[in-house]
Amino acid sequence: MEVTLLGTGAPEGLPRPDCPCAACACAVGEDARAATALLVDGTLLLDLTPGAAFAAARAGRSLGGVRQVLLSHPHDGPAVEVPAGLPQPARVPDGRELALLTGHRVRAVAMDAGGTGYAVTGPDGQRLLYLPPGGAPAGLENGSADSYDLVLLDVAGRADALARLRAVGSVGPATDVVAVHLGHDVPPGPELRRRLAAAGARAVPDGTTLTVGVYEDVPDVPRRTLVLGGARSGKSVEAERRLESFPDVLYVATGGTRGGDTEWAARVAVHRERRPGSWRTTETCDLVPLLAQDGPPLLIDCLSLWLTDAMDAVGAWDDTEWAAGGEKALRERARELTEAVRATRRTVVAVSNEVGSGIVPATASGRRYRDELGRLNAAFAGECEQVVLVVAGQVVVLR
Numbered sequence: 212m213e214v215t216l217l218g219t220g221a222p223e224g225l226p227r228p229d230c231p232c233a234a235c236a237c238a239v240g241e242d243a244r245a246a247t248a249l250l251v252d253g254t255l256l257l258d259l260t261p262g263a264a265f266a267a268a269r270a271g272r273s274l275g276g277v278r279q280v281l282l283s284h285p286h287d288g289p290a291v292e293v294p295a296g297l298p299q300p301a302r303v304p305d306g307r308e309l310a311l312l313t314g315h316r317v318r319a320v321a322m323d324a325g326g327t328g329y330a331v332t333g334p335d336g337q338r339l340l341y342l343p344p345g346g347a348p349a350g351l352e353n354g355s356a357d358s359y360d361l362v363l364l365d366v367a368g369r370a371d372a373l374a375r376l377r378a379v380g381s382v383g384p385a386t387d388v389v390a391v392h393l394g395h396d397v398p399p400g401p402e403l404r405r406r407l408a409a410a411g412a413r414a415v416p417d418g419t420t421l422t423v424g425v426y427e428d429v430p431d432v433p434r435r436t437l438v439l440g441g442a443r444s445g446k447s448v449e450a451e452r453r454l455e456s457f458p459d460v461l462y463v464a465t466g467g468t469r470g471g472d473t474e475w476a477a478r479v480a481v482h483r484e485r486r487p488g489s490w491r492t493t494e495t496c497d498l499v500p501l502l503a504q505d506g507p508p509l510l511i512d513c514l515s516l517w518l519t520d521a522m523d524a525v526g527a528w529d530d531t532e533w534a535a536g537g538e539k540a541l542r543e544r545a546r547e548l549t550e551a552v553r554a555t556r557r558t559v560v561a562v563s564n565e566v567g568s569g570i571v572p573a574t575a576s577g578r579r580y581r582d583e584l585g586r587l588n589a590a591f592a593g594e595c596e597q598v599v600l601v602v603a604g605q606v607v608v609l610r
Contacts, residue, residue: 212315212333212423214251214361217266219417220244221394222284222344234395241416242399247391249341249363254313256280256297257329257341264294270418279311284326284343302327322346330359337424339363340381344392347372351379358383360424366390366412367397370456371487373410378458378489388412389421405608409433410456433597434558439565439588439609440601447512449601450562455487457558459507462492465516496520502551502559514563514591518584521545527583528576545587552594563588565600 218224225244226235238244246260250267253276260266267274280293280300293299303309303319305327310316314334319327326343333339338357342348342364358381364372367390376382390412397403407413411432415421436453440446454460490510495501496517501509511517525540526532552559567585572578592598598610 212252212337213420214249214339214423215270215272215420216415216417217248217250217263217270218245218260219247219391219393219415221392222246225394227395230395232395234398238399244393244417251331254278255311255315258283259291259293259300261291281329283329283341321349323349333423339423342372345369347375351375358386361387361421363389363391365392366407366410367393370410373456374458390414409453432558435552435595436560436597437592437595438560438562438599438601441565444601445604446562446601449606450510450512450560453560454508454510457508458489460490461507461509462490463501463509463511464492464494465496465511465513499547499551502555502557506557508558511561514561514587515584518587522580527579541583545590549590549594552591561591
């Protein structure tokens, strides 16, 4: 089964007409995208968009053999003209299956928002799933179906849809996940590709033809990632984004609660509101046992507060205790942590502050903390497949 992507953009396309934003200004060449539409084996068209016939011609395809046109979502604006020779577009009721004379079977998938998803099975058994923009499947059950060979969905806008599909086994390690419905809310170019790769997905240019079931170079999600950054740099948002397409994430908050500190409570509330509802949270600095256990991905936020707790425990703020064994004890704790990271089988994303580039602390204890955090960050990074630095919300890949 072959799928030609006549467009891969949001319904309004990319760039948007008359939009002055930076994402639209950069959307040129392969990063310019028409509204998403799929041509399956030259016979099934999923979503009819303006200029579909010209898009097919540019991709070396013809719409002359199309026998069924299905719409996945409401099309705003003027009605799209149906090219001569094409059947009138239709939508399949949720849960119903349509059998085509070509041997394709199309089942309508109910969504949690407006629109219809389509699960297509080819004559030889290959399976693809196409979801409309802004939607996620509703009513999924564990083990309800084998994994799809190809899934096309709004990864950037609804990462939780991908998480749901992974949770029930519909997306497996060999599933080719392709992002569609790409608009100006996500940056084009290398930054888009980096974000998608972190979710195990990819983007392709308009006009690309994919062979369903043939092995593709599916991005490998880094198993251990360290996200560094300064205050309010966006490092926690970046860390959360890396795991939002995975189910059952365990969020490890190392800061704990601080009774009576309203400013700290407000910070914690903001973080909680950002997390997907399926995530669980534990407040602890005892990271080694968690890393040793099997289980869902861990998001550790953050190593800076873990270090504060560890330095409190060894008396690092007192020069006498520090010299009498506190320094050695802290080094041992850091070694145990990094060894646990090296041995863990879990997916781990950890956040830490990068404080070594700022003002030199005025106190000896402040300088000690800065130095120890620099050592901890370096040791932890040495055990990670990927290390990134977030500056003003922009991600710089260090490894």
